[in-house]
Amino acid sequence: MHEDKGHGGRSRYALTDTEHGRVWGVCAEVDGLFGEPGRATYELHAWLPEGAEVRGWAGSRVWLVPEDRTLGPWLLEDAESLGPHPGTDGLVLTGLDDYEGPPEGHRGPVRLHDGLRWIGSCQEFARVLPPERADPPLVLRGFAQGDELRTRLGAGTRRSLELEQAVLEIRDDRGDLLAERLLWAAVSGWSPAAHDVDLIDLELSGTFVTPIPEYARPLWERWLAGPPKRPGAWAGLDTRQRGAWLDLVREGASRRMSHDRPAGHAYELDGRRITDVPGLHLALGEAVNGPGGYFGGCLDALADCLRGTFGYTSPATLLWRDAGVARTHLSRALTPDGEPYDLFGVLLDVLAEGGMRVTLA
Structure with a gap:
């Protein structure tokens, strides 16, 4: 099954050389991006x-x-x-x-x-021990190859087909970079594309990143259409899917520019759906940076964001509405070695240390 039906045109995916920055080529469809990682x-x-x-x-x-x-x-x-x-x-x-x-x-x-x-x-x-399994190749369908890659395929030697370290760039329908996947790849085969003789289906073998899990596919399809336009688009997801949504938010954080608001800004947090840890960080991200916004994916990352350059300047205020929901679900937590602690209370301490004065409502 194709990972994408090409709504972004030919350039949904770009295969790029990390050393020299050249583009090996672009395509609209990829097989092998989603799957079940080795467990x-x-x-x-x-x-x-x-x-x-x-x-x-x-x-x-x-x-x-x-x-x-x-x-x-x-x-x-x-x-x-x-x-x-x-x-x-x-x-x-x-x-x-x-x-x-x-x-x-x-x-x-x-x-x-x-x-x-x-x-x-x-x-x-x-x-x-799991049974031996071969990871499926990554196949770039309808691939428009650049001149450098065309020359290498023409040579056909083992050395010329070694692309070494490369990046698969993934763009949404607006052409904005959504995510990147680093891989160490070699060309293992190619053939003319079924729908266009000027394009090829390019098969890559090598060491790839962990595939995107199948349960996250619907979420990726939503983000491929563009980032969310309203807050709380994640609210109806279960905890596992919220985690995958947070991964997408986190992955794009370094590429989505957040202009730091001046000190003294008043933020408002909608706490009605903070029933788990991913929901906590998704709601905080949207309170500071709007729909799809990022403001930390764990307590350590939150502390980093509070130091600036993520849309926030200390000091500021936060009105946390329906804070009782998070207090109910997150007050009783366990450290990795099983010691109990109050996650909700620790979070308030982190915010306070970062100059965010919180009012619970």
Whole structure:
């Protein structure tokens, strides 16, 4: 399936050489941009849930905390529960490992939480090695090649087909840069495009970034039509999709210029839909920088934004309407190692330290 139907014309995607800045070519359609990233799979033996059983998506950040605390916690991102392991008392959990993952051969009891609540514990766990799989190639459909690439394809040598480090630029319907994907690529094949003999279908192999997950495809399609024009366009999304929406907001933050308002500006925050962490940062971003605006995606990033150059100059005031919604949902949180803390209170402290005087309403 094509990733895009070409509403942005031939130049929706541009393949660019990072070293010299030259454009290898442009196209309107790409295959292989969306997909399911390689996920780690764990069998949690003697699983004991805390509260409701985990079904389906388990959280954007699930921490595995060793009971004896001799080792630090390990992070499993975008975790999913596949349900009980057939014929056992275990649970099967998948997700994206952090850069380290758990130590090899660990066999002690582990307790799991999602940053807001404990979800269960197990006596031990084992990582299941996934079957070998080949990542699908990236295929640029209807690719208008530049002169340099045409020369390289004509030569046809292995060296000439090595594009090395490149960037796939993705633009919205207005022609504005939406996102970039860095890759280390080689041309593995090409053929005339079906609808235009002057264009080719260019196939790339190599090391690509993690594919954009399929659940985020509808959100990308909305952003490809242009950034949101009204605040709260994300409000009807679930937590997982809000996280993907926040990724798009964050990715474009460095390219969307935010003119710092003068000190003393009065901001207003609509808190009716702040029921989770992504919603908190999406609402704050819109309060400061309007629909689709960015003002931090975590507490550390928020603190950076409060120092300036992200639409804000200290001091300022913030009227937080319906603040009770966030207080209800975010006051009871857990650190990675499982220690309780008040996320709502910490957030207010960060805002105050950054010169934002907050009035809760």
